[in-house]
Amino acid sequence: MIEFCNVSKVYKKEFTAVKDINLKIQDGEFLFIVGKSGAGKSTLIKLLLREINPSDGVITYSGQNITKIKKRNVAKYRRKMGFVFQDYRLLPKLTVYENVAFAMEMICCDSKTIRREVPLVLSMVGLSDKAKYYPDELSGGEQQRVAIARAVINKPEAIIADEPTGNLDAETSKEIIKILTEINKRGTTVIMATHDMNIVNSCQKRIVELKRGVIIRDIKTRGCIDESKEN
């Protein structure tokens, strides 16, 4: 379980990015974090990645206070999670296969395991036939699928996705959500930050909505936000 307790983050010049965040995310949950640009979604994700520390409050992951993790142990903590970014962040000089294998190599997996696991994950995201392609030979949706494959290859407990559909059209976005839902069904927690309300509303999952750094709504199940009322 991930828990934010009275978490605030104040950047320089007294800019409060998030304020008094109280949030519990159960294992195996699928959660959308929604809000407009500057609402604090990215800050929340950075806090969870332990890229930054809160100015106030405590964040626990399976009971461990992650704000107290020493710098040299951050790497081990991050191995519990897989990350998916809006801009895919694939290495252009590596093939699809190598990009996925990269994540395993970084945590020193043996080559036998890598050879066994990478094709399985590529087949899960439907890219078995593109293993030898380079990122620039793929469409946006395909690139994001490679990124998802890379995120799940080390069997993380949670997937953190920051605007994974931000650069994709509606149809491709649906495919990405479908893959993430599949992953979630296998027991992996999925936390996805997005501002795309169509996707959120079509999924009927838990929604946490941020506005100016504060949680203004936490709709536990079958959530749906009417965008027209927002403006």
Add this chain to the structure above:
Amino acid sequence: MMGLASISSVTAVLIILGFVLIIVLNVNSLAFGAKETFDEVVVYLLDDTDEKQIEEMGKAFKKIDGVMEVSFQTKDYALEQLKKDLGDEAYILEDLKRNPLPNTYIIQLEDVSKSEYVEEKIQSFEGVEGIRYYDEAVDKLIKIADFIKKIGGWIILILLLISVFIISNTIKVTVLNRHKEIELMQYVGATNGYVRGPFMIEGIMLGFIGSLIAILIISFSYNYILNYLSDRYMMMMVGMSGYIVGIDMILKDLIIIFLTMGIGIGVLGSLISLKKFLSV
């Protein structure tokens, strides 16, 4: 290109360091040789000092801290020596009504640096007419060696900083080129050590290659200079050859110092450049 700059900077620093070391070692060796030659103090005694007094003075001199040996030379012996030294010219001494030379004590010092102290002590004795010692020449040599050490030290320090800076910039370029990869490594849980590894190796290699080149340049050019000097100034070099430090005597130490410093510069440069980029 940047790699070349890094290697050259390490090489340059180490070559200068090498020559400063060689100069200091040589000047020290000369000073040391000079010490051996100049480590005696000659004490001239007043003419009216009687034998008993002379004997007592000898005993007292021996007790002074820093005195190794004391030998007495009578004025008659000194005159004989002078006659011998003058050879054919000795006739000029024949008209002397009395021996103008004083009785002398020749005092061997343990260490030339103690000459001043010994001189001070001796000066306080009654019956001492004058003292002569070669402290100044040796002092100058030691001062020159110290000066070279100091100036060389500063030059080396500044150059060291410059080469650490150049290496850190070289690594920084590589890090910047690969910064997305580094960031990704950190996101997928690669430890800092794992991320640093390749860059540290790059820094070490730059330092290592730089120091190897410096060792080669120093040993060849120093040998060349020595050969050139001994051909050109044979007579002078014959007198000094005992004090010249040959490359074979210092090569082993030079290799150890150069490799340690070269690799050290490389490691330091990499660490500095990576510190900023391992913040994700």
